Amino acid sequence: xxxxxxxxxxxxxxxxxxKTEISQSGSEPGLAVVLVGNDPAxxxxxxxxxxxxxxxxxxxxxxxxxxxxxxxxxxxxxKELNEDPAVHGILVxxxxxxxxxxxxxxxxxxxxxxxxxxxxxxxxxxxxxxxGLRPCTxxxxxxxxxxxxxxxxxxxxxxxxxxALVGLPTALLLLSRHATVSILHxxxxxxxxxAREADVLVAAAGRPRLxxxxxxxxxxxVVDVGIHRTENGLVGDVDRESLEGHAGALSPVPGGVxxxxxxxxxxxxxTAYRGLR
Ligand SMILES: Nc1nc(=O)c2c([nH]1)NC[C@@H]1CN(c3ccc(C(=O)N[C@@H](CCC(=O)O)C(=O)O)cc3)C=[N+]21
Ligand SMILES: [Mg+2]
Numbered sequence: 001x002x003x004x005x006x007x008x009x010x011x012x013x014x015x016x017x018x019k020t021e022i023s024q025s026g027s028e029p030g031l032a033v034v035l036v037g038n039d040p041a042x043x044x045x046x047x048x049x050x051x052x053x054x055x056x057x058x059x060x061x062x063x064x065x066x067x068x069x070x071x072x073x074x075x076x077x078x079k080e081l082n083e084d085p086a087v088h089g090i091l092v093x094x095x096x097x098x099x100x101x102x103x104x105x106x107x108x109x110x111x112x113x114x115x116x117x118x119x120x121x122x123x124x125x126x127x128x129x130x131x132g133l134r135p136c137t138x139x140x141x142x143x144x145x146x147x148x149x150x151x152x153x154x155x156x157x158x159x160x161x162x163x164a165l166v167g168l169p170t171a172l173l174l175l176s177r178h179a180t181v182s183i184l185h186x187x188x189x190x191x192x193x194x195a196r197e198a199d200v201l202v203a204a205a206g207r208p209r210l211x212x213x214x215x216x217x218x219x220x221x222v223v224d225v226g227i228h229r230t231e232n233g234l235v236g237d238v239d240r241e242s243l244e245g246h247a248g249a250l251s252p253v254p255g256g257v258x259x260x261x262x263x264x265x266x267x268x269x270x271t272a273y274r275g276l277r
Contacts, residue, residue, distance in 0.1 A: 003148065003249035005223065007140070010147040011259035015056050018266055022057040029273035030059040031089045031115065031265070032081045036074055037067035037097040041229075046093055052262050058269060061087060071101040078108040089115035089269035094165070112275070115268035118165070126169055129176050133268045138170040140260030141202060141223055142177070148249060150221050153178040156197050160184045160211065160237070161204035166225055170202055191215070203237035211238045219248040225257050 022029065031053045035046045050060035063077050074092070081087045090113045096102050111121035117135035125132025145152065157179035161167035167183060175181045179200065184191040186205075195201055195215040203211045204225035216222060226237030236253035243250055251257055 002244055002247045005144055005148055005221075005249050005251035005256060007144050007251055007256040007258065007260045008254075010144055011140075011263035013147075014143070014260075014263040015052065015266060018263075018270055019056040022270065027273065028057065028059050028086075029089070029269050030061055030084075030087045031091070031269045032061040032063060032084075032087045034063045034065070034074070034077055034081070034090070034092045036065045036069050036093070036100060039095070042093050042095075049091070049262060049265060052266060053269070056266055058266065059086065067097050069097070069100060071099075071104055074100055074105050075108050078105060082108070082110045082113065087113065088273040089113055089265075091116050091265065113272055115265055115272055117169070117268070123164075123169075126172055133272065134173065134264075135165060135169045136261045136264040136268065137166045137204075137225060137257060138173050139264040139267070140257055141170055141225070142173050143264065144223065144251065144257065144260050145200065145221070148221075150200060150249070152200065154180070155199040156180050156182075157200040157202070158182045158184060158195050158198035159202045159204060160191065160195065161202075161206065161225070163204065163206070166204040167202075170204065170225075174200070174202075205237050207237055208235050209237070209239040211243075213239070213242040213246055216243055216247055218246055221249045222247045223251045223257065224253050227253055227258060 033046050033049055053060040081090045090109050092105055106118050111119050114122050114133050117133045122132050157174040159167050159171045162183050162185045171181050171183050182194050192215040196217050198220055200221045202223045208228040224236035224238040228235050234254050
């Protein structure tokens with residue numbers, strides 16, 4: 001049997017802790033989510049983030065802009081939120097519509113309010129390992145591994161995927177915990193040869209069921225970051241049927257990394273509110 005890395009349960013514990021801390025402090029941290037356009041998946045995520053924020057005692061601010069917004073329109077909203085003392089965290093939901101310059105929008109967020117950890121200032125802090133807000137999915141992966149006491153120092157970690165949002169920052173966080181880290185990507189030759197060396201394998205390639213049994217060392221810990229909607233429901237980047245009983249531990253989809261991502265967003269908002277980083 002493979003251990004299930006129950007992100008839903010771990011995330012619920014994190015949210016409980018936050019709720020207690022926030023109510024004891026008598027404060028109301030504010031999280032602003034900016035949604036541009038009407039991507040149905042984004043709508044659901046934004047609604048869930050607002051719900052989760054309110055459930056721990058935060059104020060949730062939603063700013064919606066039409067699909068045909070210009071970069072300047074989005075920048076104006078971000079600037080307003082930067083100046084708003086009731087707003088401690090700002091998240092601009094990605095992807096942005098064609099014609100909105102993602103880099104300019106993200107860079108406009110004050111680093112103190114960058115609860116997504118995506119500004120160059122936050123990325124620089126991550127590389128330097130100085131205090132800063134870390135990207136939510138990578139931070140969630142680390143908290144999930146820690147919750148199950150997965151040993152990292154000196155062990156082999158392999159990340160499949162090199163995106164600025166997930167793969168790359170995850171590799172850096174694993175490195176900061178003294179794992180020996182490799183990154184695989186779409187140009188890697190015979191990636192399974194490297195993946196098979198992993199004690200901890202993180203699948204963040206954005207390709208449904210890419211990681212099969214022949215990629216995984218028996219007993220390895222496998223974290224599935226992928227989330228794809230198919231006719232047969234949600235699937236991850238991991239072909240979980242072929243890994244069942246082969247992997248030592250495996251994060252489910254849904255109920256794994258997704259809920260952790262939202263919990264980390266709330267943690268970052270609380271950190272941003274307190275200003276100690
Ligand atoms: N600026 C920005 N920051 C993000 O962090 C960001 C983003 N844009 N754009 C989209 C992706 C995707 N993302 C998810 C968050 C939670 C779940 C989640 O809670 N999933 C649940 C439910 C799955 C379902 O039923 O859809 C689960 O895996 O169990 C999934 C995906 C954050 N993203
Ligand atoms: Mg990638």
